[in-house]
Amino acid sequence: MSRSVFVTGGNRGIGLAIARTMAAQGDKVAVTYRSGEPPAGVLGVRCDITDPDQVDAAFQQIEAEHGPVEVLVANAGVTRDTLLMRMSEDDFADVLNTNLTASYRVAKRATRGMLRARRGRMIFVSSAVAFLGEAGQSNYAASKAGLIGFARSLARELGSRGITSNVVAPGLTATDMAAQLPEDRMKELLAKIPLGTTARPEDIAAAVRFLASEEASYITGAVLPVDGGVGMGH
Numbered sequence: 001m002s003r004s005v006f007v008t009g010g011n012r013g014i015g016l017a018i019a020r021t022m023a024a025q026g027d028k029v030a031v032t033y034r035s036g037e038p039p040a041g042v043l044g045v046r047c048d049i050t051d052p053d054q055v056d057a058a059f060q061q062i063e064a065e066h067g068p069v070e071v072l073v074a075n076a077g078v079t080r081d082t083l084l085m086r087m088s089e090d091d092f093a094d095v096l097n098t099n100l101t102a103s104y105r106v107a108k109r110a111t112r113g114m115l116r117a118r119r120g121r122m123i124f125v126s127s128a129v130a131f132l133g134e135a136g137q138s139n140y141a142a143s144k145a146g147l148i149g150f151a152r153s154l155a156r157e158l159g160s161r162g163i164t165s166n167v168v169a170p171g172l173t174a175t176d177m178a179a180q181l182p183e184d185r186m187k188e189l190l191a192k193i194p195l196g197t198t199a200r201p202e203d204i205a206a207a208v209r210f211l212a213s214e215e216a217s218y219i220t221g222a223v224l225p226v227d228g229g230v231g232m233g234h
Helices: 013-024 052-066 089-117 138-161 183-190 201-211
Strands: 004-007 028-033 043-046 071-074 120-125 163-170 223-226
Touching: 004 013, 004 052, 013 028, 013 071, 013 201, 028 052, 043 052, 052 089, 071 089, 089 120, 089 138, 089 163, 120 138, 120 201, 138 163, 163 201, 201 223
Parallel strands: 004 028, 004 071, 028 043, 071 120, 120 163, 163 223
Antiparallel strands: none
16 A cells, blocks of 8 residues: 655665665655655645744645545654764754754654554664764764654554654764765774664665555564664673
């Protein structure tokens, strides 16, 4: 059965891979984007997820064209990397607002249709950095760690209504963001990964597809690492 799937930040990188994977199995997929053009084959919704009014308008558009959201993938994220002593209030607040607060915002709005249907899937894209920490990424790590507590709280709150809430935690992934890293830094990061390579965006998408599937109907409150082993033991 084709479901209404909503992926935030679905026009590039991991989000785009998730959108394409879900669409390939027949789901009706909508993605948010802020600039450029949305990917072909999905419903592109221009939306700044830090703006509550734009989020509500995005849901109204998706509901009108695809029906109530049945699978929510909170993927959109930003970085503002710098050491703590140089980190501005805006550097910290912007990352928390986009990565964590906006996830609360879209999850809250998605529950309207999910509660009525007594079913739904919520999947939050965190990061291995949430477990390990990283110098210069205290704001990013805090936002991604917050997603885990948020998702697990929703798992307890909404489980009796047939709604699951899970987390995927990618490690270093071959995206535009990773491509900007200096060569020496990339080598340093790869040396810490047992599998010795970056993830493909499609690897993350496969984990999301599983957690959104019927096969994962008895999984909730879980954190699924897709990190080449870098975060094991945490």
